[in-house]
Amino acid sequence: MASNVATTPNILPADWRDFLALTKPSVMRLVVFTGLCGMLVAPGGINPVLGFTAILCIALAAGASGALNQWYEADIDALMKRTEKRPLPAGRMDRQSALHFGVGLSFFSVLLMGFATNWFAAVMLAGSILFYVIIYTMWLKPRTPQNIVIGGAAGAFPPLIGWIAATGHVAPLPVLLFLIIFLWTPPHFWALALWVRPDYAAAGIPMLPVVAGERTTRRQIFLYSIPMAAAAIAPWAMGLTGNLYGVTAAVLTAWFLYLAAKVGIRTAVEDDGMKPEKRLFAFSILYLFLLFGILLADHWMMAL
Ligand code: HEM
Ligand SMILES: CC(C)=CCC/C(C)=C/CC/C(C)=C/COP(=O)(O)OP(=O)(O)O
Numbered sequence: 001m002a003s004n005v006a007t008t009p010n011i012l013p014a015d016w017r018d019f020l021a022l023t024k025p026s027v028m029r030l031v032v033f034t035g036l037c038g039m040l041v042a043p044g045g046i047n048p049v050l051g052f053t054a055i056l057c058i059a060l061a062a063g064a065s066g067a068l069n070q071w072y073e074a075d076i077d078a079l080m081k082r083t084e085k086r087p088l089p090a091g092r093m094d095r096q097s098a099l100h101f102g103v104g105l106s107f108f109s110v111l112l113m114g115f116a117t118n119w120f121a122a123v124m125l126a127g128s129i130l131f132y133v134i135i136y137t138m139w140l141k142p143r144t145p146q147n148i149v150i151g152g153a154a155g156a157f158p159p160l161i162g163w164i165a166a167t168g169h170v171a172p173l174p175v176l177l178f179l180i181i182f183l184w185t186p187p188h189f190w191a192l193a194l195w196v197r198p199d200y201a202a203a204g205i206p207m208l209p210v211v212a213g214e215r216t217t218r219r220q221i222f223l224y225s226i227p228m229a230a231a232a233i234a235p236w237a238m239g240l241t242g243n244l245y246g247v248t249a250a251v252l253t254a255w256f257l258y259l260a261a262k263v264g265i266r267t268a269v270e271d272d273g274m275k276p277e278k279r280l281f282a283f284s285i286l287y288l289f290l291l292f293g294i295l296l297a298d299h300w301m302m303a304l
């Protein structure tokens with residue numbers, strides 16, 4: 001854990017932008033969007049004020065877990081180009097402030113979720129924070145290249161939580177939504193890990209490309225894309241969505257598989273700046289936005 005960063009004497013006063021950066025807003029907007037879609041496709045609807053509060057709680061909890069992740073990893077972040085400018089490694093904030101912010105926001109979001117919606121949703125929200133911070137960040141990430149396969153579950157909970165906030169129970173559709181994100185995470189992350197491998201190696205984090213090499217990572221990216229594709233089509237195949245979702249999901253997923261196959265079959269990397277890997281990573285984000293957006297559009301069309 002961090003040490004020199006924590007004791008740096010010249011810590012500049014943090015402003016609101018630094019606290020915002022602690023919440024990893026660019027990643028969290030997709031997390032929150034999937035939670036919103038999970039909530040809005042649930043049967044029976046939800047009171048708009050309570051619905052807004054539930055989504056706010058997911059956003060605050062996701063932000064809190066991002067802050068706690070950065071509190072714990074300040075020393076690792078200082079070693080990687082991609083993360084060295086974050087508030088803690090850059091010395092704009094002391095670690096204790098990040099810890100207090102993360103813990104405070106965690107309690108606030110979970111309690112608000114419990115009082116505003118139901119305690120099942122609140123417990124799931126608390127579980128997601130703990131899963132990301134303790135299981136992924138503290139336990140798995142420094143130990144095993146399977147870290148994100150298991151740890152990725154944390155980021156897959158929001159649609160399930162959104163559904164539970166609206167209904168109080170679990171059903172097959174939100175479980176499938178969980179499964180889509182769970183199986184999407186390895187291709188999403190490993191595509192990026194292929195080109196930031198030197199960073200992870202320098203920081204001593206056993207990400208798959210560092211430990212098992214590029215070829216294995218490429219193969220695993222494609223292999224995980226296959227069950228992910230099945231999970232993405234399953235809501236339609238099981239009659240839980242309409243044809244708008246079915247057709248669009250098939251097209252988007254076919255494109256995902258094509259990009260994953262291109263990454264998967266490359267053996268030696270030519271000097272092309274890892275274009276196929278960057279394309280897969282970028283598309284993975286667009287893919288999830290579109291898939292969940294279409295799920296919602298399909299739900300509204302069916303309700304007409
Ligand atoms: C353990 C699982 C995951 C890992 C290890 C991971 C890792 C990463 C990393 C390292 C980045 C680069 C971000 C940066 O440089 O700040 C990234 C970007 C991103 N991730 Fe993930 N991710 C995971 C799960 C998720 C999930 C579940 C979602 C959403 C549902 C997500 C959405 C995004 C988005 C939207 C970006 C782009 C951010 C931007 O625009 O800069 N990720 N991810
Ligand atoms: C509701 C709730 C609590 C949701 C949690 C959402 C969640 C766990 C998202 C995971 C996405 C994420 C920021 C991964 C970064 O991995 P990393 O921490 O290894 O990346 P880094 O190297 O950029 O710090």
